[in-house]
Amino acid sequence: FPVEIGKQTLVLGIGRDITERKRAEEALRESEERLKILFEFAPDAYYLNDLQGKFVDGNKAAEEITGYTREELIGKNMLELKLLPPEQIAKAAAALARHAHGKHAGPNEFALNRKDGSQVPVEIRAFPVEIKGQTLVLGIARDISERKRAEEEMRESEERYRNLFDSTHDMVQSVAPDGRLVFVNQVWLETLGYTEADLPSLNLFDIIHPESLSHCQELFSRVMAGESLDHVEATFVAKDGRPTVVEGHVTPRLAGGGVVATHGFFRDITERKRAEEERK
Incomplete structure (x- = not known):
């Protein structure tokens, strides 16, 4: 701005070093670019x-999984696009209600209706996020077709062999990667005193004696990595609290290119171990 100094009119300018600000702006721009790339090309x-x-x-994978282009998706909701079957809309609405209260939702399984009329099973996790002062929901949907196919193959296989397993004198169990007991035979139930009704609430590690727990967790990890184990000895806990010593072998159940369960075949050796102790 002009200033008078004596008989001269001069222009006074004020400069400020904005190097740091420009550096920070550039770092922010680069960070946003990296995040944009991660978002766009996430699997x-x-x-x-x-x-x-x-x-x-939405990213490229969102376009691929729904069959809609980004332009077709933006501005519309799942109801308008009929992405969900009617019986699953209430579940989706419940998830949105959680987001409105700042809570995440999932993992939830949905059957997604694609643009071409086909369906794909997906597992969705969603999180409320704040972007430019607006609360939005970041959703991550994973195609679980292969996993569902492997689970169905395993279920059919278990059904085929159920009669065979029930006729054996050994305890037979099939365990999912998360420890759920997918299948046990009648001898297993009778030996440990459980019923079919107990199984949905049971986890493998619930029925292992504390003294065997760390050992069995290590063995389970090895089998889930594809290893077959012979001469396995462990102590289970019966429903009434009785320790039950078993020995046997465990193998991985392969499907869809990976391990989807473990199969264990055991024999109750509690009496034999007791007799050995008495002879000492």
């Missing part, structure tokens, strides 16, 4: 929607 379907369920953005 799972990433999408953003508002609290009314309207899509705000």
